[in-house]
Amino acid sequence: MGIFNQIATFRHGVHPHEYKHYTESLPVERMPFVEEYILPLGQHIGAPAASIVTKGDKVRRGQEIAKAQGFVSVSLHSPVDGVVTGVELAETLTGKMVEAIKIKTDSYSSQLLHPSDPGDYRKMNVDEFVSSVQRSGLVGLGGAAFPAHVKFKIPEGKTCRYLILNGCECEPFLTSDHKVMAEQPEAIVNGIKILNRFVHAEKVFIGIENNKADAIEVLTKACENDDNIEVVPLVVKYPQGAEKMLITAILDKEVPSGKLPLDVDVMVSNVSSIAALSDWFEEGKPLIERVVTVTGDAVYRPSNVLTPIGTPMRQVVEHCGGLLSENYRMLLGGPMMGMIQRTLDIPIVKGTSGMLLLGDDIIKTPQEYDCIKCGRCVEACPMFLNPSTMGLLAKKGLWDDMEEHHVMDCFECGSCSFVCPSYIPLVQSFRVAKGILREKKAKEK
């Protein structure tokens, strides 16, 4: 923890306008069931799941419809009672056509949960726990959608001394984690206790940025009887929710380049994932829905919506009153690291933390100037890289020189592009460089 500051944080970083006022005071509402759901088989990092249903099959809400393929992969469950209309190609957020299960909703069903059997975690060993979590379909809900059970499985020889729950939600606009923390503190504390039976952390920290006073309050209250769980308020700064930055902010430790948090005895997990873990073991409810922040100046009624996975985004927007302008851009995730979309006709997936519908007032694309070496990017980069110099190298295509400047350590938070007064697309060019360097490495092998 910061020695000189009362409130912890990391060094460098930026302060974008928060834009959280659209949804931060609204309670979570439930998305009504719609006619059709589209469930891509690969919604997570790793191998896509394999469908175990075929056209015409009746499925129940919560029933497993695709099984994990290998260890780095998770199951997929039906979000509704209905009938499978096909296993066919559908467009997803990357623009690619991928295989997806399409389900037509049974409009006469009561849509009660058909619980799975997670098993009794009190009697499980680590491997049973890990495979149970894999069956729940749980992934990291912060946006990366990395299978949770893979992270929970501590490799031989590693220990987890500290468990950190990531409640920073440092991206502007997003309030879904905030709402889960404020409304389900008991589920989070219960999830921590379940997980900690298997990872044996000495101390659990819940890192929350200071702009979520209600979440800090209710969570502090929820864990007041647990000495080993501590809520840590953090300075509001982007990208504090990045794993490495959060570890530095709370523990004042640096994760060595190319290593994982477990190499410094730390495990980091998103708060919403932990609440979902509790839902699985207590209610047998797999990951079939999540809180999505639907927000921005181009949507009529910004809201926090508990949305079944697979709901077409167009219907979510309609539920929120529709669009205010023809000229809008839709981003999935936050505005700093999210992905822009060309269509609303794609489904909500497990990693969709927010849908941002932005008009021209917020996104600006001014003309670029030459680098004046002002050093603002150097002062912003949380990884202590030199974006200015790397940007000049990228313009000349000197990828190998960029590697010497540690471009591979860039995790693409976008702070450099955010502060650049010359509007140089710095992080954008680093993405290109990283891709080219990775390809080169693969060829050499």
Next chain:
Amino acid sequence: MKKVIISSSPFLHDSTSTPKIMWEVVATLLPLVLLSAYYFKLGAVLVILFACLGALITEWVFSGNEAFRKIKDGSALITGILLGLCLPPGFPFWMAFVGGVVAIGMGKLIWGGLGHNVFNPALVGRAFLQAAFPAAITRWALPNDGSWLGLNSGNAALPFQQMKVDGLSAATPLSQMKFDHDYGVLTDQIMGMTSGSLGETSGLLILILGLYMILRKIIHWRIPVAILSTVIVFSGLFWLIDATVYPPPTFMIFSGGLMLGTFYMATDLVSSPITPRGQWLYGIGIAVFVVMIRLWGGLPEGVMYAILLMNAATPLINKATKIKPYGYK
């Protein structure tokens, strides 16, 4: 059909921009222009104006289609004003104009324009004038003489006309120090009541404006801190050894172009190092050169050459002081 714009994150941007930074620097230069107008009357304003004209016209002529945008970014205007501020009050207008042309042409455009130059453009212009017109650039007028609309002697000289020698020129504090061991009155130097270049005379005003720029994060704080503290320590050392031969550090700080050079030229973003350690090294280097040239060199003033020398070293300094990234402890 609706236009679909696909780009990649981040989609938000800070409210600042390069032209905004440049125009804010122009705004901080205005008090200096006003003060020099107060001390040196209309002649001073016209010297600065002609230097600016030279700079802006050159930028315009050589920028082709982008001319308007280049002028609008404000950087050529900064160069023009800065050049004007480091010229003597009685400097011929046409020479100031030529200085502006050379500053932008040789100092900036031949390198590739804004952001690509190695040397501070205003100082390149000043160095050229020093070499081309050594007599005109060392003729100094005392402040507060003549009427408000009066020109300073020498201002109206035409190109290549025989220079008239007159009795108005006075010695600057630095040349008095150099040749007469007379350090003058410190409060005069702080307030600007001495002879010298247009914008160099009031150390106090420059200090205030410099602090403002540091607080606004327009310039890096490390460079001025490094220069001023090193000058104080380094020259103070000699002063302590022999106060009869060497001037006191306060004199070194507030005389000549040190303040203007420290806050407006050494801190030029383009030509100074980008790494934190590099900025310290660069500032210390400038200070050491300034003290060496002033105390032992043949010239009374050394700020210009000190900054130009360290400008040349900047690429190397950047390379030698790479920042250690996160995770490489």
